[in-house]
Amino acid sequence: MTASSGRIRYSGQTRVHVAVDCIVFGFDGENFRLLLIQRGFTPHRQEWSLMGGFIQPNESLEAAAHRVLKELTGLEDVYLEQLPAFSDPKRDSVDRTISVPYFALIDIQKCKAQLSSDFHAEWFILSETPDLIFDHNLMVEVAKMRLRYKAALHPILFELLPAKFTLQQLRTLYEKLYESTFDKGNFARKALSTGLLIQQKEKNKEHSRKGAFYFKLDREKYYDNFEAFLKFIPNMEKLLGMDKNW
Amino acid sequence: MTASSGRIRYSGQTRVHVAVDCIVFGFDGENFRLLLIQRGFTPHRQEWSLMGGFIQPNESLEAAAHRVLKELTGLEDVYLEQLPAFSDPKRDSVDRTISVPYFALIDIQKCKAQLSSDFHAEWFILSETPDLIFDHNLMVEVAKMRLRYKAALHPILFELLPAKFTLQQLRTLYEKLYESTFDKGNFARKALSTGLLIQQKEKNKEHSRKGAFYFKLDREKYYDNFEAFLKFIPNMEKLLGMDKNW
DNA sequence: GCAAAAGTGTTTAGTTTACACCCATGC
DNA sequence: GCATGGGTGTAAACTAAACACTTTTGC
Numbered sequence: 001m002t003a004s005s006g007r008i009r010y011s012g013q014t015r016v017h018v019a020v021d022c023i024v025f026g027f028d029g030e031n032f033r034l035l036l037i038q039r040g041f042t043p044h045r046q047e048w049s050l051m052g053g054f055i056q057p058n059e060s061l062e063a064a065a066h067r068v069l070k071e072l073t074g075l076e077d078v079y080l081e082q083l084p085a086f087s088d089p090k091r092d093s094v095d096r097t098i099s100v101p102y103f104a105l106i107d108i109q110k111c112k113a114q115l116s117s118d119f120h121a122e123w124f125i126l127s128e129t130p131d132l133i134f135d136h137n138l139m140v141e142v143a144k145m146r147l148r149y150k151a152a153l154h155p156i157l158f159e160l161l162p163a164k165f166t167l168q169q170l171r172t173l174y175e176k177l178y179e180s181t182f183d184k185g186n187f188a189r190k191a192l193s194t195g196l197l198i199q200q201k202e203k204n205k206e207h208s209r210k211g212a213f214y215f216k217l218d219r220e221k222y223y224d225n226f227e228a229f230l231k232f233i234p235n236m237e238k239l240l241g242m243d244k245n246w
Numbered sequence: 247m248t249a250s251s252g253r254i255r256y257s258g259q260t261r262v263h264v265a266v267d268c269i270v271f272g273f274d275g276e277n278f279r280l281l282l283i284q285r286g287f288t289p290h291r292q293e294w295s296l297m298g299g300f301i302q303p304n305e306s307l308e309a310a311a312h313r314v315l316k317e318l319t320g321l322e323d324v325y326l327e328q329l330p331a332f333s334d335p336k337r338d339s340v341d342r343t344i345s346v347p348y349f350a351l352i353d354i355q356k357c358k359a360q361l362s363s364d365f366h367a368e369w370f371i372l373s374e375t376p377d378l379i380f381d382h383n384l385m386v387e388v389a390k391m392r393l394r395y396k397a398a399l400h401p402i403l404f405e406l407l408p409a410k411f412t413l414q415q416l417r418t419l420y421e422k423l424y425e426s427t428f429d430k431g432n433f434a435r436k437a438l439s440t441g442l443l444i445q446q447k448e449k450n451k452e453h454s455r456k457g458a459f460y461f462k463l464d465r466e467k468y469y470d471n472f473e474a475f476l477k478f479i480p481n482m483e484k485l486l487g488m489d490k491n492w
Numbered sequence: 493g494c495a496a497a498a499g500t501g502t503t504t505a506g507t508t509t510a511c512a513c514c515c516a517t518g519c
Numbered sequence: 520g521c522a523t524g525g526g527t528g529t530a531a532a533c534t535a536a537a538c539a540c541t542t543t544t545g546c
Contacts, residue, residue: 017256095256207525209518506535518522519520
């Protein structure tokens with residue numbers, strides 16, 4: 001619904017505040033993490049919250065989300081995906097505010113330093129997320145489900161890994177997300193068969209005497225095929241909590 | 247981003263108009279159809295447009311979409327799914343307006359009568375969609391892609407069929423969406439193996455002497471398993487325009 | 493009986509899974 | 520030389536795809 005004539009005005013129509021909230025996921029090699037801020041102002045001072053902000057007159061929602069993330073982490077090129085808007089008229093008791101959540105995937109190592117003390121930001125273990133203000137807990141739940149869904153079909157989890165990673169790290173990442181375990185051999189074959197991985201000469205010897213090869217993501221193929229399907233995940237239906245008996 | 251203290255106001259923050267636009271899909275047995283309205287007012291009087299409306303003070307986005315659809319078609323329980331918001335600050339030259347598109351799937355037969363002349367609504371063959379106002383053409387494209395994606399994994403296309411349908415009608419529906427053809431036998435097996443279909447005693451004899459059994463959707467199983475995965479579509483990756491050579 | 497569409501069966505190819513096994517290395 | 524995780528091989532089970540075949544029935 002739009003108009004473009006200079007003579008027409010939407011004067012009779014309600015206007016509302018529109019904000020974005022960012023559900024920022026990271027992975028520390030062992031656990032999924034969620035980046036939260038401690039509010040420095042009322043209401044709900046010192047309570048934990050998602051990082052968010054109002055949309056500005058000359059920016060799109062996506063630009064607002066990127067701006068907010070930049071303020072918080074210093075990062076510019078972050079993977080962001082829009083989730084369905086939260087628009088219950090009562091969700092905000094001050095003024096009508098619609099919030100559009102975005103989930104973000106970032107390499108936790110890239111922003112550890114920058115995490116501005118302005119926001120008292122902290123990386124929580126995802127499963128140990130504290131109570132959040134307003135409807136932010138629900139936003140996190142929705143984001144988790146969407147991440148599980150999307151990552152089962154598309155190679156987005158690479159966004160969470162450092163530039164160099166081993167197959168074991170990649171597998172652990174998937175195992176944690178789906179709270180499951182995957183066969184080492186089968187997983188490696190699938191991962192390699194995507195052609196997205198470039199084997200390095202260097203090995204990681206932290207976990208074994210033999211050492212595991214590092215891999216890098218083939219960024220070109222990755223961007224070219226972002227929407228391509230993976231079948232990374234065995235028993236996808238079951239892992240996504242879907243009963244197949246029907 | 248929200249607040250709930252009575253003392254706080256968002257007075258310094260921009261407020262914007264928020265609207266919903268509905269991309270209404272139907273299927274006439276032969277072609278996908280798109281329900282459009284001819285605007286009766288300026289700007290763009292008599293041009294074709296999606297049906298939309300501004301969000302009201304006491305309704306959510308979803309409620310607004312349902313209201314708009316009810317006005318247009320008389321239908322209340324319509325399948326609706328939110329698409330990412332269109333929020334370019336320049337998309338509306340009058341006032342800043344963010345539009346949240348919803349795609350709707352409806353049984354074309356259920357609303358033929360009601361189609362209120364208030365809106366000069368018409369069912370266009372999807373592939374023969376005229377030029378639409380503003381960014382509505384793009385919304386339709388996004389909705390088509392999302393429908394293809396979603397229908398490959400979930401049984402939503404039943405929403406487009408009448409209460410009783412034959413396997414052939416179901417297959418034709420999928421074939422048209424994916425601009426492809428599917429093996430009769432394999433398709434029937436997959437469709438039946440979902441357990442979602444209840445065979446009727448009656449047959450449709452329009453297309454053959456032998457007659458094809460009618461089926462009804464098992465609504466209970468359908469609602470229980472809405473998020474369950476289907477593997478209805480052979481070569482899903484290729485049909486969704488995804489190159490697998492990587 | 494034959495045409496035409498409905499519906500079933502069957503062969504083959506491909507993929508997935510589970511699990512066994514070999515490999516390289518530091519101690 | 521042996522323990523440890525890294526990496527490879529393989530048989531069996533399952534699934535998908537192609538296509539041939541049988542069924543029904545109005546004319």
